[in-house]
Amino acid sequence: MVRLKTKLSLFNLLSKLVFTALFLIFLPWIIERINLRQVDNDLIQKREKTIDLISSIGIEPFISSDTTGSFGSFNILKEEYISLELIPEGGERNEILVSDRTIEDEVITYRVLNYTFMADGETYLLEIGKSLETITEGRKSIYRIILGFLAFIILITLVTDLQYTRIILKPLKRITDKLREISSPSKFDRAPVRTSTFDFATLDKALIDLMSKIEESFRKEKEITVNISHELMTPVSVMRSKLENILIQKDIGEETAIRIEESLQTLQRLQRLVNSLLMIARIESHQYLLEEKAEVRSILAEITGELRPVTADKEIDLKEEYEDDGGFGPANRPLLFSMFYNVVNNAVKNTFQGGTITIKIQRVSGILRVVISDTGRGMDQEQLSALFSRFSSRRGNDENGTGIGLAITKSIADLHQIGISVSSSPGNGTEFIFIFPENS
Amino acid sequence: MNVLIVEDELSLAREIASFLKSENFLCDLAFTGNEASEKIAVNLYDFVLLDLGLPDYNGLDLIREARRDGSETSFIIITARGAVEDKVKGLDLGADDYLAKPFALVELLSRINAVARRKFNIVSQDISLDHFTMQVQARKLICNETEVDLTKKEFDLLHYLVLNRGRVLTRRQLYEHIWGNILDDQYDSNFIDVHIKNLRRKLNLHAPSPWLETVRGVGYRVSSD
Numbered sequence: 001m002v003r004l005k006t007k008l009s010l011f012n013l014l015s016k017l018v019f020t021a022l023f024l025i026f027l028p029w030i031i032e033r034i035n036l037r038q039v040d041n042d043l044i045q046k047r048e049k050t051i052d053l054i055s056s057i058g059i060e061p062f063i064s065s066d067t068t069g070s071f072g073s074f075n076i077l078k079e080e081y082i083s084l085e086l087i088p089e090g091g092e093r094n095e096i097l098v099s100d101r102t103i104e105d106e107v108i109t110y111r112v113l114n115y116t117f118m119a120d121g122e123t124y125l126l127e128i129g130k131s132l133e134t135i136t137e138g139r140k141s142i143y144r145i146i147l148g149f150l151a152f153i154i155l156i157t158l159v160t161d162l163q164y165t166r167i168i169l170k171p172l173k174r175i176t177d178k179l180r181e182i183s184s185p186s187k188f189d190r191a192p193v194r195t196s197t198f199d200f201a202t203l204d205k206a207l208i209d210l211m212s213k214i215e216e217s218f219r220k221e222k223e224i225t226v227n228i229s230h231e232l233m234t235p236v237s238v239m240r241s242k243l244e245n246i247l248i249q250k251d252i253g254e255e256t257a258i259r260i261e262e263s264l265q266t267l268q269r270l271q272r273l274v275n276s277l278l279m280i281a282r283i284e285s286h287q288y289l290l291e292e293k294a295e296v297r298s299i300l301a302e303i304t305g306e307l308r309p310v311t312a313d314k315e316i317d318l319k320e321e322y323e324d325d326g327g328f329g330p331a332n333r334p335l336l337f338s339m340f341y342n343v344v345n346n347a348v349k350n351t352f353q354g355g356t357i358t359i360k361i362q363r364v365s366g367i368l369r370v371v372i373s374d375t376g377r378g379m380d381q382e383q384l385s386a387l388f389s390r391f392s393s394r395r396g397n398d399e400n401g402t403g404i405g406l407a408i409t410k411s412i413a414d415l416h417q418i419g420i421s422v423s424s425s426p427g428n429g430t431e432f433i434f435i436f437p438e439n440s
Numbered sequence: 441m442n443v444l445i446v447e448d449e450l451s452l453a454r455e456i457a458s459f460l461k462s463e464n465f466l467c468d469l470a471f472t473g474n475e476a477s478e479k480i481a482v483n484l485y486d487f488v489l490l491d492l493g494l495p496d497y498n499g500l501d502l503i504r505e506a507r508r509d510g511s512e513t514s515f516i517i518i519t520a521r522g523a524v525e526d527k528v529k530g531l532d533l534g535a536d537d538y539l540a541k542p543f544a545l546v547e548l549l550s551r552i553n554a555v556a557r558r559k560f561n562i563v564s565q566d567i568s569l570d571h572f573t574m575q576v577q578a579r580k581l582i583c584n585e586t587e588v589d590l591t592k593k594e595f596d597l598l599h600y601l602v603l604n605r606g607r608v609l610t611r612r613q614l615y616e617h618i619w620g621n622i623l624d625d626q627y628d629s630n631f632i633d634v635h636i637k638n639l640r641r642k643l644n645l646h647a648p649s650p651w652l653e654t655v656r657g658v659g660y661r662v663s664s665d
Contacts, residue, residue: 226521230493233520234449237542241455244545247658248462248607258657261610268612271542313634 005169012161016154024147031142035135036111040096043113046128050082051117059084059119078103079134081110083127092116093125101129108133171195175204185215221285225278232274239267276404280390283335283411290416294333296326296340296370300359303341307348316348317356324363326370328436331416339412342405343372343432350376350430368436375429384424441486441556444468446476446502447518448494456489459545473497480506485513486559487552490535492519492526500526503533514555518543544613546604553603567602569662571647574602583646593618594639597632598662601652606664608655636660 054062062071062084074081081103093114100107110129117124174193182188188211193204246252247260282288304318311318328336347357355375362369379387388410413420417437424430443465447453450471457467468483470476473494480488480502488506492499503515517530520541527538536555539548557564564576573582579595581588590598600617601609611632636652643649651663 230520233541234452234493237520238449238452238455240542241452241459241545245455245459247610248459248545254656257608257655261658264610264612267542309634309638310631313637 004172005165008165008169009158009162012165013158016157020150020154023150027143027146028139031139035139039111039130039132039135040113043096043111043128043130046082047113047115047126050126050128051115054117054119059122059124063124074103074129078106078108079131081127081129085125085127087116087123087125089123091123091125098132168197171197171200171204175200175207179207185211185218188215218285218287222282222287225281225285225287229274229278233271236267236271236274240264243267273404276408277390280404280408280411283408283415286415288332288335288415290330290332292331292333293327293329294331294336296328296336296361296368297322297324299333299337299340300326300344300361300370302337303344304359306341307344310348311357314348314351315353316351319356319358321358321360324361324368326361326368326436328368328416335412335415339409339416339418340370340372340434342409346405347372347374347376347430350374352376355429367438370434370436371431372434373429373431378426378428378430379424380426384422387422388420441552442466442468442484443487443489443552444470444476444479444483444485444513445489446470446473446494446499447489447491448472449491456545456548460549463549473499473502476502477505480511480513481509486556488513488515489548490515490517492517492530493521500529500533503530503535507534514559516548516551516555518548544616546607546609546613547617550600550603550617569602569651570649572643572649574599583643586646588642588646590639590642594635594642597635598639598652601660601662605662608658608661610659614660632660 063086070083070085072081072083081101093116096111096113099110099112101110101112102108109132111132113126113128115126115128117126171193178189178193188208190208190211192208193200195201195204243260243264247257247264252260300320300322304320308318344357344359351357351374357372357374360369360371362371388406390404390407410420413434419435421433421435422430423433443460445453445456445460445467447456447469448471453469453471457469460467468479468485470479473496476488476490476494477497479485488502490499490502499517499519506513506515515530515535517526517535517538518541519526519538530538536559537551539551556562567574567576571583572588574580575582576599581590581595581598596618597614600614611629614632615629636654640649640652643652653661653663655661
């Protein structure tokens, strides 16, 4: 991605270059036009002077019978010439044009003014010419000066443009920095960015308002989950205390005690269900913040530490193959713990005596992966497709599970942008692969 | 010891009181924040069990008031709101412990006793179990002057059963005490059975342990004599 500042500067530079190029293309033509106009004015002035002269001293000094009706004069460098000619009547001309003249074997391009006038009853043609060679020379030097000047101007404006864009875009940079720094709306810096640009002020204000609104709706959602939790847990709590009080009475007898314990277990299932649903709601409404760096290795080691007595009891071989520490962040460690725990514990539950569970941390071309595989009973296609949905009664007769553990795992993975792929077939065990986001 | 139970859910307050009375506590009840505020100001309680979700009062304010008035009452927060912030705020204000509803009554008792031991600097006495001696301070189990090699969890499990001597503890009560609520969804009664099995095996290497009883269909118990 390109920064706005860079884009603006590039555009500035490009547009300047384009306009300069256009200007340079048309410049010779413009200069020529200006020059010709000047030459023309000059020629017209000279004509006026000559006509004035002729009307005051008469035509004779220029043309007499011995000059055979024509007069010509040019200066030494052939830059200019003037000629007078007697012409037959009826050929009136009054024009300025470019034409080549051969003077002493040299072809020179002249701007020529033709003008006919009457004197002593005869028609004369006045021709005044000015060489264009000198003009071309002058044009070249003007061209150079203009080029140099343009290059200088472009350089100067480019530098000032850059500076100015930087200064003018500073508030925008501050706004984007503000956005980049935060991990949740509550962390957004509410102090308005100082700017005299209306658009930035509007943007900043809109963002601040938006963040407040988002935070408010987060707060409401949180309040709702807290309230639901309170409303549901209080009656459960009452029931539990009552049942426990009955259970500690000395004289209730074995059968009653067992029934009470069973009621307590049922109650616990209810509690666990509510807690799990609340947990998913909290995860999905981003009430858990991702703001620490977690080490997957230590999380997995903690989990295997917890489960090792159980695997040892079932004679399950629990293998740990860690190629990497699995540093990952930003993350929420307790959540990652639950995410992996659910999967490993499932593997333990579904692996037969003497089976194997393998946990691997790998880094495949920079991408962190955790593989948890077992030699357990596996799942068929139908079970597999319903694996992450809540309350899918997968793996059948599990009294303790609410069938929601893997739904929690999925929502935690989603929160951390961790991809999960599962492969399994009945009798051949199950393999979970967690693929961590690239930037971890 | 004097306990004030501040809880707007009447039947829960009564159950807690009934349980604590059987453990020889003197219990007083307050169903609203105002009532609690008055009672705390007038009476000297060793403990206040405080529900944060009171209809008329922010429970945390009761702790603030009590601390401002220089009261040395210990507060144990019991709440069903389950928000981590409540826990942090409560403990910051000087609450001594925090229990999420629903909790086991034996767990509440164990927390009260733990706070009391800290408060009154009570040194836990060694406990004798047939051929075994539990050195609570040193966290060791000794048999014939040899230490029984227990993991931290096995010791905690046994200690909890010993503290509740003569009372059956359900697997869940044991589980919650050792692991807390963190792994609630994945709680597995098999866990406790495995740990008890390992514990028994280790004990029996030193001496028979008939005092660690399995109560069919309910849980485990350390017999009272």
